[in-house]
Amino acid sequence: MNYSKVAEHITAWLSNYCDTAGLSGFIIGISGGVDSGLTSTLCALTGKKTILLSMPIRQTYAEYDRAKNHIADLEKRFPNVSSLDIDLTASFDQLEKDFPADVAEHALAMANTRSRLRMATLYAIGQVHGCLVCGTGNKVEDFGVGFYTKYGDGGVDISPIADLNKSEVWGLAAEVDVIQEIVEAKPTDGLWEDGRSDEDQIGASYPELEWAMDYKGDGSILSERQEEILKIYKRLNRINRHKMEPIPVCEIPEEFK
Numbered sequence: 001m002n003y004s005k006v007a008e009h010i011t012a013w014l015s016n017y018c019d020t021a022g023l024s025g026f027i028i029g030i031s032g033g034v035d036s037g038l039t040s041t042l043c044a045l046t047g048k049k050t051i052l053l054s055m056p057i058r059q060t061y062a063e064y065d066r067a068k069n070h071i072a073d074l075e076k077r078f079p080n081v082s083s084l085d086i087d088l089t090a091s092f093d094q095l096e097k098d099f100p101a102d103v104a105e106h107a108l109a110m111a112n113t114r115s116r117l118r119m120a121t122l123y124a125i126g127q128v129h130g131c132l133v134c135g136t137g138n139k140v141e142d143f144g145v146g147f148y149t150k151y152g153d154g155g156v157d158i159s160p161i162a163d164l165n166k167s168e169v170w171g172l173a174a175e176v177d178v179i180q181e182i183v184e185a186k187p188t189d190g191l192w193e194d195g196r197s198d199e200d201q202i203g204a205s206y207p208e209l210e211w212a213m214d215y216k217g218d219g220s221i222l223s224e225r226q227e228e229i230l231k232i233y234k235r236l237n238r239i240n241r242h243k244m245e246p247i248p249v250c251e252i253p254e255e256f257k
Helices: 003-021 034-045 061-077 089-098 107-129 139-145 166-175 180-184 198-202 206-214 224-239
Strands: 025-029 049-054 081-085 131-133
Touching: 003 025, 003 034, 003 131, 003 166, 025 034, 025 107, 034 049, 034 061, 034 166, 034 180, 049 061, 049 107, 061 081, 061 180, 089 107, 107 131, 139 166, 139 206, 139 224, 166 180, 166 206, 198 206, 206 224
Parallel strands: 025 049, 025 131, 049 081
Antiparallel strands: none
């Protein structure tokens, strides 16, 4: 991949889309991971207003510090970049108290609630500043295994890196000088207080998932691990299909109208 040309292409696409929409720039949630690190850098390269939003909710120190270091680096490099640090822990605590006990005690439901709370925050601030909410999902997450929260980090206006595999995200991040600690960090969605990684949750690494996403063979000569990876990929692709397809609409027959 010609990373220099890809960076130029995405930056131009972002700029043109923003101009067509008649808006002033972009707002991005910064997690301390490479996807948001790359996306925010590409937005900054447009020269348009770029707001970086840190939204910790009982975050691990490592994730929070990486996010802050990345934000400081972009603010130093680009005069069009500004940032806000909004600790949503108290808001999340209140939601836990307000929810029925069985919901508040459901770990996955509350993890997804964190993501949806951040989405609402991004849209509120983005609307005030005339900014597009910029998605940070890559191709494997968005169209392979559906590894994101519906109407959480999946609730965005535009997705500039969704046609890049994770390995390409790492390569492009290095090309546009995302800080090394972000590039080297183990991928995590940041929704768990124990800091579990994406691989811990999925059971496969991103290079393995990329292989499964592209695999077209009959499976007769696969190793035991490859069979396991393919099974993981197919299962997640199936159960998360509802995230990747348009919302089903019940169409009323003409004779009933």
